[in-house]
Structures are given as structure tokens and as C-alpha cells.
Amino acid sequence: MAVNxxxxxxxxxxxxxxxxxxRVAVLQALCQQTAELCRMGKKLHPQLIALLHEHYRKAxxxxxxxxxxxxxxxxxxxxxxxxxxxxxxxxxxxxxxxxCAEVLxxxxxxxxxxxxxxxLMGQDRLVRQRLAANLLSDCQSMLAADVLLRVAILSDHHxxxxxxxxxxxxxxxxxxxxxxxxxxxxxxxxxxEAVLRLFLENWAELTAADALWVLDRLLRGxxxxxxxxxxxxxxxxxxxxxxxxxxxxxxxxxxxxxxxxVIAALYPHRDPLVGAAALLIGxxxxxxxxxxxxxxxxxxxxxVLQRIARQRFLSSLxxxxxxxxxxxxxxxxxxxxxxxxLAPASLPLLQAHLHGAxxxxxxxxxxxxxxxxxxxxxxxxxx
Numbered sequence: 001m002a003v004n005x006x007x008x009x010x011x012x013x014x015x016x017x018x019x020x021x022x023r024v025a026v027l028q029a030l031c032q033q034t035a036e037l038c039r040m041g042k043k044l045h046p047q048l049i050a051l052l053h054e055h056y057r058k059a060x061x062x063x064x065x066x067x068x069x070x071x072x073x074x075x076x077x078x079x080x081x082x083x084x085x086x087x088x089x090x091x092x093x094x095x096x097x098x099x100c101a102e103v104l105x106x107x108x109x110x111x112x113x114x115x116x117x118x119x120l121m122g123q124d125r126l127v128r129q130r131l132a133a134n135l136l137s138d139c140q141s142m143l144a145a146d147v148l149l150r151v152a153i154l155s156d157h158h159x160x161x162x163x164x165x166x167x168x169x170x171x172x173x174x175x176x177x178x179x180x181x182x183x184x185x186x187x188x189x190x191x192x193e194a195v196l197r198l199f200l201e202n203w204a205e206l207t208a209a210d211a212l213w214v215l216d217r218l219l220r221g222x223x224x225x226x227x228x229x230x231x232x233x234x235x236x237x238x239x240x241x242x243x244x245x246x247x248x249x250x251x252x253x254x255x256x257x258x259x260x261x262v263i264a265a266l267y268p269h270r271d272p273l274v275g276a277a278a279l280l281i282g283x284x285x286x287x288x289x290x291x292x293x294x295x296x297x298x299x300x301x302x303x304v305l306q307r308i309a310r311q312r313f314l315s316s317l318x319x320x321x322x323x324x325x326x327x328x329x330x331x332x333x334x335x336x337x338x339x340x341x342l343a344p345a346s347l348p349l350l351q352a353h354l355h356g357a358x359x360x361x362x363x364x365x366x367x368x369x370x371x372x373x374x375x376x377x378x379x380x381x382x383x
Contacts, residue, residue, distance in 0.1 A: 008047055015055050023060070027067035034071050049077045056083065066093060073099045081107065085115060094127050101131040109139050117147055120154075123179070130154050146171050153183055161187065164195050169202055177207045185213060193223045200225055203232075208239035215245050227253045231262050240271040247277040260284050267300075276303035283311060288319040298328050305334035309341040317342060317349065324353055325361030332360060336368040343372050351377060 014026040034044055049072055056068040069091070072083045084103035087096055104112065116132040133154035140148060140159065149171050152159040164172045175184045176199075188195060196218050203211040211233070218225055233246040243266065250263070266278035279291070280303040290296075291304045305323075308316045316338070323335045339346040346368075353365035354377075369378050 008045075008051060011048075012051055015051070020061055020064075024063050024067070027064055027071075031067050031071055034074065038074050044071070044075045044077075046077055049075045049079065053079050053083070066091075066096060069096055070099060073103055088115075088128070088131075089119065092125070097128060097131055101135055104135055109142060112136060113139050113142050117143075120150055121147060130156070146174070149175060153180055153187065164188070164191065164198055166198070166202075169198070169205060173199075173202075173205050173210070176210045181210070189217060193218070193221065196221075196223070197225070200229055203229065204236065208237065208242045211237075212239070212242045212245055215242070215249065219245070219249055224252055225249055227259075231259060234262050234266060240269075240274050243269070243271075243274045244277045247274075247281055251281045255281075255283050257284075272297045272299045275300050279303040280306055282307060285313055285315060288313075288316045292316075292319045292323060298331055301331055302334050305331070305338045309334070309338040312341050314342060314345055317346060320346075321349055324364045325358045327360075332364045336364050336371070339368050340371050347372075347374070347377075350374075354378070 011026065011030065015023055017023055034048075037044060052068045052071055056065065056072065059065075060068070069083060069087050072080050073087075073096075080103055084100040088100035088104060091097055091100070104115070107115070112135055116136055120129055120132040120136065133151045134156055136143060136147070136151050137155045137157040137159050140151075143151065145162070145168065148159075149162060149168070152161045153175060162168055172184070172188075175181075176188070178184070188199070196214050199206065199214045200211070200218065203214070206214070215225060215233075227250065230246045230249045233242060234250075237243055237246070247263070247266075250259070253259075255263070260282055263278050263282050267275050269275045269278070275297075276299045279286075279300055286304065286307070288304075288308075292301055301323075305320075307313075308320070320335055320338055320342075323331060324339075326332050326335065339350060350365045350369050353361050354369075356362055356365075366378060369375075
């Protein structure tokens with residue numbers, strides 16, 4: 001819809017029209033004209049801005065509101081500050097938010113801090129919070145510690161980042177669990193091992209997911225955590241993934257009887273994966289008849305069999321015999337690994353199964369003997 005405007009009176013008449021399409025077309029045409037005037041360095045007439053603000057206050061359609069806002073924000077009239085504040089807090093249009101931010105940059109520091117701190121620290125869109133952080137980046141002396149940390153995390157400007165310490169650990173922990181946790185993890189990941197250890201020492205202050213991230217980051221960097229911290233996690237946490245990660249870390253340590261007692265408390269954990277991880281890293285002998293019984297979860301039995309293979313417990317041999325023909329192929333495979341680790345003591349048991357009637361047990365025994373390089377024994381049994 002082509003529209004020609006020759007006077008403010010004509011503009012006012014058009015804006016009073018009941019046809020929304022006409023009003024939008026009028027404002028679009030006007031917006032093009034004002035944009036050209038601004039590019040030429042000319043100021044928009046105060047009466048024009050007053051007329052646009054009057055229409056703005058009538059809660060027009062979204063399109064009209066954006067057009068009025070855009071033109072008002074490009075003016076030199078004081079009213080643009082009020083409009084910028086209102087639209088920065090409510091508008092979802094990124095282009096309008098950027099225009100608002102440019103206007104709000106002219107507010108005195110105290111006003112900016114009062115207006116933007118709730119935006120920055122609340123639940124809001126990233127674009128609005130990032131713009132708020134940029135607008136507060138030169139207000140550092142007036143910002144509370146938590147606000148300053150959020151500004152440092154989000155701002156595109158250089159803001160000195162307060163390094164994690166015992167004094168500000170709670171603030172960092174809050175950010176680590178907050179809406180920008182990925183940003184925070186990247187920042188902390190660059191800080192080095194000492195910072196990660198500080199967080200792990202205070203793991204109870206973190207969410208389970210964040211404690212898991214810190215522990216995993218250390219282990220991936222081949223930085224062993226303190227054993228007493230891992231044991232503390234095992235004693236006090238009930239989060240499955242965190243417990244499993246702490247158990248995997250303990251695999252690098254020699255275990256005392258006291259350590260074994262802490263680990264053993266997790267054998268009957270409600271999450272079988274935790275129980276399996278605990279059974280896997282233990283180094284003491286177990287009551288094999290209990291843990292290898294048919295009614296035990298196969299994940300637990302599999303871990304016990306790996307433990308036998310690793311520690312080479314000869315006392316387990318009588319309890320491995322019936323498992324060679326287990327219905328679960330994973331269990332049969334683990335039994336084969338255990339019997340291979342227990343050779344040569346296991347050779348008579350394996351040889352006896354070569355003459356047995358049960359197919360699965362015979363196959364497992366044959367595969368294990370082959371792994372042990374006992375081809376001659378196999379040939380004699382099969383001939």
C-alpha cells in the first residue's frame with residue numbers, strides 16, 4: 001500500500017484510521033523517511049516524536065509498536081529514554097533490543113545498575129541478559145559480587161574475572177549450576193588443575209551433575225583426585241553417575257581394609273550399575289557362593305567375575321564351574337576370562353568340560369583353552 005505524507009496533520013488522521021493495514025503502511029513509509037533523515041544527520045521534529053509516542057501509548061498492533069519504537073529511539077527527544085527502558089524489559093525483537101541498549105548506554109551509572117541488575121540476574125533471554133552485561137561492564141565498582149561475576153561471564157567486553165577461591169566459591173557454584181553453565185565450564189576448564197581441585201574439595205556445595213563434571217575433567221586430564229575425597233563422595237552422595245565416577249577414580253589406588261568397607265557398603269545399592277562398579281574395583285576376596293548365585297543380577301555377577309580375573313582369586317574356582325554354561329552369553333564370556341586368568345589351576349576344570357554334554361559350557365571351555373594356547377589339549381579331547 002503506497003502512502004504519501006505531506007504534513008503531521010495528515011499523519012495524525014491516518015493513525016486514527018480503523019484500518020490496521022493503513023496505519024502500518026503509513027508508519028512503514030514514515031520509518032523509511034526518518035531513517036533517511038537520520039543518515040543525513042538531521043534531527044526528527046519534536047512534534048513528530050510526540051505524535052508517535054501518543055500512538056505508541058495506545059497499545060497498537062505489534063507491527064505498529066515496533067515501528068513507533070524504532071523511530072522514537074532514533075530521535076533526540078528525552079522521551080526516548082522512557083521508551084527504551086520499557087521496550088528493553090518487554091520486547092522480544094532483537095533489533096529493537098539492540099536499539100534500546102544503545103539508548104540506555106546514556107543513562108547515569110546508578111540508573112543503569114538499578115534497571116539492569118534484575119534483568120541480568122533473573123530468568124530471561126540470553127540476548128537481553130548479554131546486552132545488560134555489556135551495559136554494566138563499565139559499572140564494576142557499583143556491582144555486587146554475584147552481579148560482577150555474571151557480567152564477567154556474559155559480557156563481550158573485557159571484565160576482570162574474579163578467580164575461584166574459598167571466599168567466592170558459593171557464587172561460582174551458583175553460576176556453575178545456572179543458565180550459563182556451559183560458559184562457566186569453559187571458563188573453569190581454562191583455569192587449570194588447582195581450580196578444579198578446589199571445587200572437588202568442596203563437592204558437597206555443588207550439584208551432583210557439576211561435581212561429576214569436575215571429577216571427570218580431572219580424571220580425563222590424568223590428575224588423580226585425593227583418595228579421601230573420593231571416599232567422602234562414596235560415603236555421602238547418593239547420585240548414581242557421581243558414585244560410579246568416584247569408584248572409577250579409586251581404581252588407581254591401593255585400598256586399605258577401611259577403604260574396602262566404604263566400597264562394600266555400595267554393593268547392595270539400589271542402582272545395580274553402582275553396585276557393579278563397587279564390586280569391580282574391590283580388591284578383597286568375597287563370599288563367591290553369594291555373589292555368583294543364579295538369583296544375583298547379571299550386572300553384579302559380571303563385575304564379580306572381572307574382579308576374580310583381575311585379582312586371580314583361586315578360591316573362586318569351584319563356583320565358576322557351573323557358570324560355564326550360563327544362559328547369558330556375557331556371563332559365559334566373563335567366566336572364560338576368569339578361568340583364563342586362573343590358569344594353570346583352571347586347566348583340569350576346562351578339560352573336564354570338553355567331555356561334557358552341555359553345548360554352551362563345552363564351547364566356552366574350548367574357547368578359553370584356545371585363548372590359553374592349549375590347542376593340543378583341544379585336539380586330544382575332540383579326537
